[in-house]
Amino acid sequence: MVKTTPAARPATKPVAVPANPRFSSGPCAKPPTWTPDALADAPLGRSHRAAIGKEKLRAAIEGTREILGIPADYRIGIVPASDTGAFEMAMWSLLGERPVQMVAWESFGAGWVTDVVKQLKIDASTHVAGYGRIVDMAALDYDQDVCFTWNGTTSGVRVPSGDVIPADREGLTLCDATSAAFAQDLPWDKLDVTTFSWQKVMGGEAAHGMLVLSPRAVERLESYTPAWPLPKIFRMTKGGKLIEGIFEGATINTPSMLCVEDYLFALNWAREVGGLEGLRARADANARAIWDFCDSRDWIANLAEDPATRSNTSVCLKFTDDRITDGAAFAKAVAKRLEAEGVALDVGAYRDAPAGLRIWCGATVETADIEALLPWIDWAYEAEISNA
Template sequence: MLKQVQRAYNFNAGPSALPLPVLQKAQEELVDFRGSGMSVMELSHRSALYEEVHNEAIRLLKELYKIPEGYHVLFLQGGASLQFSMVPMNFLQAGKSAGYVMTGAWSEKAFAEAKLIGEVFEAASTKQENYKRIPQFDELNYDKDISYLHITSNNTIFGTQWSQFPDTGDVPLIADMSSDILCKPVDVEKFALIYAGAQKNLGPSGVTVVILRPDMLERAAKNLPTMLRYDIHVKNNSLYNTPPTFGIYMLGEVLKWVKDQGGVEGIEQRNREKAALIYDAIDASNDFYRGHAEKDSRSLMNITFTLQSDELEKKFLSEAKKAGFVGLNGHRSVGGCRASTYNAVPVEACQALRDFMIQFQKENS
């Protein structure tokens, strides 16, 4: 019998909440996976049983995200942070530059890594506005002969998100979707490459998903160390070396759960309901709570706000912690508060936070 535990209201920015049914299934299968007498963590990554897990996760992601025929799905390691380097190593061609749209700390990090590899430039930036919004399409400034244009689809620290994506034509569009992948349907065909750390919406930390358009392999550099070459990972179905097998198993189980929720469309509907609960509490507070992001740039995944003073924020966070809320502190670089409402965060947790915010305002106004 599974042990019954009191679950926290988990608003951590990552690693973040996982679906309870997925955790319970993993608990059931932990010691004896599908009658093997072994945990999935003990299986050889060359075994038929693990290969079934691996390929099923790829198939489910392609199905749920409506990934076009021919695109490759890779399970890598090193997090999105390694992709900051792998992308320019593979695709920043000699004699060309790459454009980066600056929307927060993670795009800054990606830009800094690419700068070590070759010539890069800022195609747009809202840094002077403290990253309160996503640039408009007409603010994007780049030539048609660049190697690629890089964006960060959702900005965890500042709570902004691209609601639509630009059509870049022949310029390959590359996106870091670590913190909002699978939160809503996306036209994957717009992108030459998508990468995402799993620890927000896809599973536990340790797995990095890469979705790669097939023609990009022709552009990729071949004079790189083996583990930094996308073509090697494609050729070996992400099994060139030992992959993070348990993480991929968990990712596959999360994808099954997403399918049970009505797919990405069902998840989006629930995410909009969750975010609206908290944003409505902010908007109705008469400036007691102040949202950081401009309304048309608000994130479904990371809701950032401040209170009227540092003292009031400290009191809010202290009382929220006592009430069972976890992870509401804003990022150390910007302060304030942040509720990360990733896919697996239940509606009930967001309702509880909304009610807590309303009650706290009544008691402290």
């Protein structure tokens, strides 16, 4: 593809605008057919312990299993505090039985490292790669527990596959998959603990997390007691046995039935677009439009250095024009200009990440809206580079 230069592009302001300018990486855009009427059947003012509440929660769990193809013998629980709560719950409950390999290539993975090393003080080795790169997953010791992020929401870098994770591992794999679930292939036989939230690919509401446990993870929970006290909100066993109710809809704390109803709508929408295959295809088409845009220009590039590791959901971009002397200020000005025109909301890079743009490409985003946005990035870049 031929790359364009600044002089080859007109500075004319585009006319077409995205129908939905919401490209935030969380909370993400609602499914395109969503309206407030989707929540009309929510059992508001009712106990989540009532029959209707249990039915809704069970439907959310089994709908998740159906769409993601999670094995029947894996437990799925709805837990508090979004993906963060789910992953913290897993670390505090499961780690410490053996040494841990902590893996990080973006800010959230780095946060898990801090929790294990400084808070839990577990015997851990740390493997870190900079933004845009990924750790060599094949070099890890899977006879120890391994904690990693499948898709770096703040770096736009993902694990290309789970092939290097051995089937005969002795340790558990704990995977933060919050911006990968429902958009990327997750090899369930290689994942013992998987966490994600509704607010990413499904465009659900925030504050609820999903925790998926393999039989091996359940065995660990029932055979190992951590050396530290566990707050009630983290406890998944009683008398050395798994509290099965948590994974049947009897949540640890009170869930929002409004949010549950919203998630049930999103699951039904996923069925309408072809299930996981359809969701993945939508995200791939969105990301491909941006990748092609960057490949044809010499002033912007994907933050992911290896195309095999490019995320198809949180696509992170960097400006590469040598004339830019203050990258952070330039990127912020471009994002601000796009927001002022009402064509892209919340597309600045994450605060801890390198300066640039981050455009959410999950399944709830329409490819036509991505395509309408791209000429505006051209325009905003040209407008700002003249001031650089």
